[in-house]
Amino acid sequence: MTYESxxxxxxxxxxxxxxxxxxxxxxxxxxxxxxKKTTGLEKARAKALNQFAVDxxxxxxxxxxxxxxxxxxxxxNMDEKGIQLGIxxxxxxxxxxxxxxxxxxxxxxRELVTVIEAICADGSVLHPSxxxxxxxxxxxxxxxxxxxxxxxxxxxxxxxxxxxxSISVSPNGWTDQELGSAWLKSDFDPATRDKAAGQYxxxxxxxxxxxxxxxxxxxxxDNKIIIICLPSHTTHALQPCDVGAFGPLAQSxx
Numbered sequence: 510m511t512y513e514s515x516x517x518x519x520x521x522x523x524x525x526x527x528x529x530x531x532x533x534x535x536x537x538x539x540x541x542x543x544x545k546k547t548t549g550l551e552k553a554r555a556k557a558l559n560q561f562a563v564d565x566x567x568x569x570x571x572x573x574x575x576x577x578x579x580x581x582x583x584x585x586n587m588d589e590k591g592i593q594l595g596i597x598x599x600x601x602x603x604x605x606x607x608x609x610x611x612x613x614x615x616x617x618x619r620e621l622v623t624v625i626e627a628i629c630a631d632g633s634v635l636h637p638s639x640x641x642x643x644x645x646x647x648x649x650x651x652x653x654x655x656x657x658x659x660x661x662x663x664x665x666x667x668x669x670x671x672x673x674x675s676i677s678v679s680p681n682g683w684t685d686q687e688l689g690s691a692w693l694k695s696d697f698d699p700a701t702r703d704k705a706a707g708q709y710x711x712x713x714x715x716x717x718x719x720x721x722x723x724x725x726x727x728x729x730x731d732n733k734i735i736i737i738c739l740p741s742h743t744t745h746a747l748q749p750c751d752v753g754a755f756g757p758l759a760q761s762x763x
Contacts, residue, residue: 517723557742577709584630587714588750594620635700689719710734715744
């Protein structure tokens, strides 16, 4: 938890605004806690994927499923994939033996599109959510939409119930904290609520900051959605959507 998320949590509990200096005083009162800067991803990945971490995660997963009696039809895995337009796969070409480099022509488009997908343990899938890079939505994006992509809300000043769009936008094409919370509220919850019939739902995802904000976790807790994060820096091997869906998708896209 960052200082910001601790402040939001404390404000929710106390029912009043918490000062900016309160989290630091809170940390001083709890010597069993400390603040630490994060480690670079690639270095951490090499150390994180070990038997102890993997066994610990699956033990926790088993305990949660048994404690809350969660059925396979209420277990979901969510992930997102950034796809760069205009970038193709490398190919093997026959060239002169004295030629050192072989180039393939690309269209130069470096625009990023993000796809959010959620897959259930019973084999069913939610409609994907697509985020384009831009400041405002282009109506043409929604017309050629064969997979009937669901939307995540990006209009800041309108209630979700008043927005009827099929595609979302963000300045860089990535999801952010607001879009992550909007996906949970306007996509995941409505699409899975009737199927759950009042039972607990389990959502497995990575610990990206767009997924683990106080707003995201508070909404999940209020609606019987249990969030479990995969061990840090192990998603390249343990994330089902990443390994089983987005890996083949990226290869086919290229």
